[in-house]
Amino acid sequence: MNDILNVLFVLILTLNLFALGNGRILSIIRIVAAQGVILGIIPLLMHSELSIPEIISSAAAISLKAIIIPAMMTKALRDVKIKREVEPLVGLLPSTIIGALATAITFLAFARWNTAVEGHASLIIPTSISTVIAGFILLTTRFKALSQVLGYLVLENGIYIFSLLLIEAIPLVVEMGMLLDLFVSVFVVSIITNHINRAFSSLDTRKLATLKE
């Protein structure tokens, strides 16, 4: 079982780097969706005995992160008729390299300082932090509003990975609440991006610069 889990964590990290190195927004949506599927499967593999709440939360996570949100993003993308992120603040290759370096540093630092941690945690924590960092890089170096939302989703996936350690502390109601919040935020944001596109004839957030001192 542990071997499969290890492979899945490595896959998540690889997908982070693919997301950083890809200029087509549709591809990034698919990468984030694939990450969503993996995130939904992991909790099912972590425990030998499955309980009903775990199955419900996995099913909810997969349907939201892998189906509903990607579908909303794809529709938003089609509505605004753009395809790729042109001229990001940091190029695609450099941002992939930065992401890879950050991942390596996180794993090294963790192995050095937290030798006491055993079991799944030794892999979950650095994977979570690296994914949060990858999301943060996407969020801050891309200018198209939709790319920034995708960055936020990767960041959110990273935080979700951390929650795998805390299953007993997070009851089902709270977990559903978190997923509901995520759904509503993507819903609100996709409406706003549509309005940005109509008002500014562009999704470039650099045009949102009238309000300043």
Add this chain to the structure above:
Amino acid sequence: MALLLILFPLGIAGLALVIPSNRLRPWLLPVAAVLHTAVTLLVLQNPDRQTYNTWLMLDPVSTIILITVSGLFFLASFYAVGYLHHRLERSNRFFVASLSAFLGLISLAIWSHHLGLMWVAIEGTTLVTAPLIYFNKSKQSIEATWKYLLVGSVGIALALLGTFFLAYSAIAGGKEASLDLFTLLTTAPDMSKLWLKSAFILLLVGYGTKMGLAPMHTWKPDAYGEAPGVVGAILAGGVTSGAFLALLRMYQIVSAAGEGAFASRLLVFMGLFSMLTAAIFMINQRDFKRTLAYSSVEHMGILVLGVGIGGLALWGALFHVMMNAFTKGTLFLSAGNIHRAYKDKNTDAVQGAYRRLPLSASLFLAGFLAITGSPPFGPFISEFSILNGAFGSGHFVAGSLFLLFLLVVFIGMGITVLKVVQGRVPPEVEHSEYRDSFLTAFPPLAFLLTVLILGVYIPPFLRDLITQAVSFLGN
């Protein structure tokens, strides 16, 4: 009782979505508000009603926030009716629904003793307030809403990560993970200090973004500047108070773990830095709604400074939550009236407001005096307690800087406010038929009177409540 406070406003929000009349719909807000305030009073009278289950219960700290938010919403809801009746040209369906849903969600955040549930509720308040900022549907309001959502979402995501770190610090310390406040307080001494400190930093940045502490305040001037006045009042007094409550919970846990000194240092620094940032941007500020936003940054700084110093200053900070919310009510609502009468918020055009709107302009001026800590208003008492606490506990540098920043803010804000209120209406400003009416002028007046009365006389029950809250926070 807890469920009534949470679910009734959410039900009203649902009702707002289906009621067809644009003119009748806003009256749903006072309905939600009156019931919320009535239930809050019932809860205050009877301590048996303050516990619903282990997740939803009130303690002295959250009771203070509940009174603050309920009182703020009570008066603001009537103002909202007056405001929306001036804006019948556009649909207020989502406005009314969002505002009412906000009341339900903030009540959930206040009652939550499960920090995960509290996070869900606070994130919810961010999402439902976004459509409120967007109400005017101008290019500027889109920009403000986008920044609010993006910065707010990232901040609140970091707060979630911090919440998880907090739960994990119990596991790392060899205990069972939990996010229940009382369990956390019991296990705190055994928690892993490294994880706990990381959790505190993430939560301070995360909920600090929601409060608008510098340097995470960047969304605030834009959002407060573009949102209607009543939304500004709700954001500055309601949303921020909820996020402050979340920070107080974390502060309490860190203190219980014996790391109070670490938390205090960070809070004092963030508090002073926010005051400094606000003071700098308030000098020469020509947009009077942005001035109010920076004033909010300043007062969030005062709150965390008070908590960081502790003792008497903590007492002052808890009283200041209430005083700040009500005074911001006066300021934002009267500023909203002035904005409508001029259709502009730049002080080059907005001058001589006293001639155009005598009541609103006077309230704006009095609100300025109140918020900057002039006697006999309530904020004088709270700010003086913080100052007293600072010097009494040997925080001489922090206390002196606090005084200095208050002075700079008084001058900077005073220049803008006096420019708005005094003088003649510039001849190029077009004529306006807008006048103060009962619904738009009474709520800010009532806020001011409340602040005035509490400045002269603090009822014993409130004084005791705050004292209990201080000892509750000190475990």
